[in-house]
Each structure stands twice: as structure tokens, then as C-alpha cells.
Amino acid sequence: DGGITQSPKYLFRKEGQNVTLSCEQNLNHDAMYWYRQDPGQGLRLIYYSQIVNDFQKGDIAEGYSVSREKKESFPLTVTSAQKNPTAFYLCASQRANNSPLHFGNGTRLTVT
Amino acid sequence: RKEVEQDPGPFNVPEGATVAFNCTYSNSASQSFFWYRQDCRKEPKLLMSVYSSGNEDGRFTAQLNRASQYISLLIRDSKLSDSATYLCVVNTGNAGNMLTFGGGTRLMVKP
Numbered sequence: 001d002g003g004i005t006q007s008p009k010y011l012f013r014k015e016g017q018n019v020t021l022s023c024e025q026n027l028n029h030d031a032m033y034w035y036r037q038d039p040g041q042g043l044r045l046i047y048y049s050q051i052v053n054d055f056q057k058g059d060i061a062e063g064y065s066v067s068r069e070k071k072e073s074f075p076l077t078v079t080s081a082q083k084n085p086t087a088f089y090l091c092a093s094q095r096a097n098n099s100p101l102h103f104g105n106g107t108r109l110t111v112t
Numbered sequence: 113r114k115e116v117e118q119d120p121g122p123f124n125v126p127e128g129a130t131v132a133f134n135c136t137y138s139n140s141a142s143q144s145f146f147w148y149r150q151d152c153r154k155e156p157k158l159l160m161s162v163y164s165s166g167n168e169d170g171r172f173t174a175q176l177n178r179a180s181q182y183i184s185l186l187i188r189d190s191k192l193s194d195s196a197t198y199l200c201v202v203n204t205g206n207a208g209n210m211l212t213f214g215g216g217t218r219l220m221v222k223p
Binding site: 033035041042043045048058088090094097098099100101102103104105106108 | 143144146153154155156157158161199201203210211212213214215216
């Protein structure tokens with residue numbers, strides 16, 4: 001089955017540590033996105049990539065970094081510079097402009 | 113003004129009721145529109161795209177009003193399983209292909 005996979009589902013880290021969230025898709029989609037969702041809130045865009053080896057900052061990119069070395073993969077690193085990293089992180093891919101997003105099942109990150 | 117706005121609710125309705133949500137958007141050049149459903153602690157899932165002529169999928173009807181810059185979602189004969197948060201998504205066309213999410217409307221269907 002084609003889809004988008006995020007791992008792990010739950011992640012716990014100590015404050016001050018960098019952590020990388022995985023996102024892999026086999027839908028052959030060019031565009032990929034990372035969103036953050038806080039309890040009771042909507043989704044906020046962190047980074048997006050429309051093609052391999054290119055990515056753009058979203059609305060809340062500070063404290064995060066990404067890479068897009070392969071079409072299938074778009075990992076997100078939450079760095080120690082991110083002030084409030086505890087959140088639900090969602091990765092999505094998109095087939096073409098104006099088509100809907102397909103989401104992975106998310107990674108719930110808790111930093112203590 | 114936010115780019116995409118929704119009434120957060122909650123909308124509390126009895127089973128069998130008809131309920132409607134609106135979502136307003138600020139960019140008149142917006143090209144594409146979607147409704148997603150999100151269950152508690154889960155990822156959003158596409159409910160339906162919204163077409164200019166309006167579209168229906170079973171008990172769900174989506175409409176687009178470009179003149180007033182809003183989209184709507186109508187749910188007929190509400191089921192307990194319809195309880196969820198409904199997110200509207202608009203391609204605001206800013207800086208490339210970026211989809212902007214509304215904050216979501218929470219629906220609770222009661223027996």
C-alpha cells in the first residue's frame with residue numbers, strides 16, 4: 001500500500017538534546033510538508049519542500065531544520081534552540097499543486 | 113484578520129440533526145479548498161475537496177462562495193461517529209503552493 005510513514009509514534013527527550021523525526025513516503029509525491037499541532041490548536045507550517053534538495057521555511061521554522069536528499073524522505077530535526085518543542089508533529093505529502101495533502105500518523109514529542 | 117478562520121465550537125447536536133460549519137478566507141486569489149476530519153490525537157484525514165459548483169458525498173455537502181469568501185460543510189443525519197474536529201484548508205497561494213489550515217470546528221454528536 002502506498003502511504004506516508006512517520007516514526008516513531010511517541011518520542012521522549014531531555015531538554016537540550018536535538019532529536020530527528022522521520023518521514024518517508026512511497027506515493028511518488030514531489031512536495032512534502034512538516035506541521036506542528038499544539039493541544040486544541042490548528043496546524044502550523046514548519047518547513048516545506050517542493051522538490052529534492054530544496055526546501056522553504058514555513059511560519060514557525062525557528063529551532064527546526066530539515067533536509068530533502070531523496071524524494072521519499074523529509075526528516076525534521078528539532079534542535080535545542082526550539083523553546084517549546086513538546087507537540088504533535090505531522091508530516092504530509094502532496095501529489096501536485098492544488099491537490100490535497102496526505103498525512104502520516106504523526107509523532108508525539110515530549111521534552112522534559 | 114487570520115487568513116483562514118473557523119468557529120472553534122463546540123457544536124453540540126443530537127443524533128439525526130443537520131449541522132453546518134463555515135470557514136472564511138481572506139485571500140481572494142485562493143485556488144483550492146478542502147475539508148478534513150481530525151479525531152482526537154490522530155492525523156487529519158481528507159473528508160472532501162470543495163469545488164466551485166459545490167459537491168456532495170453521502171450525508172456531506174460542501175459549498176464554495178467566492179463572492180463572500182467562505183466555504184461551508186453541511187452534515188445531514190448526524191451520527192455519533194461524526195464527532196470530531198473539522199478543519200478547513202485553503203490554498204492561499206502565498207509564496208508557492210502553501211495550504212493554510214483553519215483552527216478547526218469541534219463537533220459533538222450526542223445520543
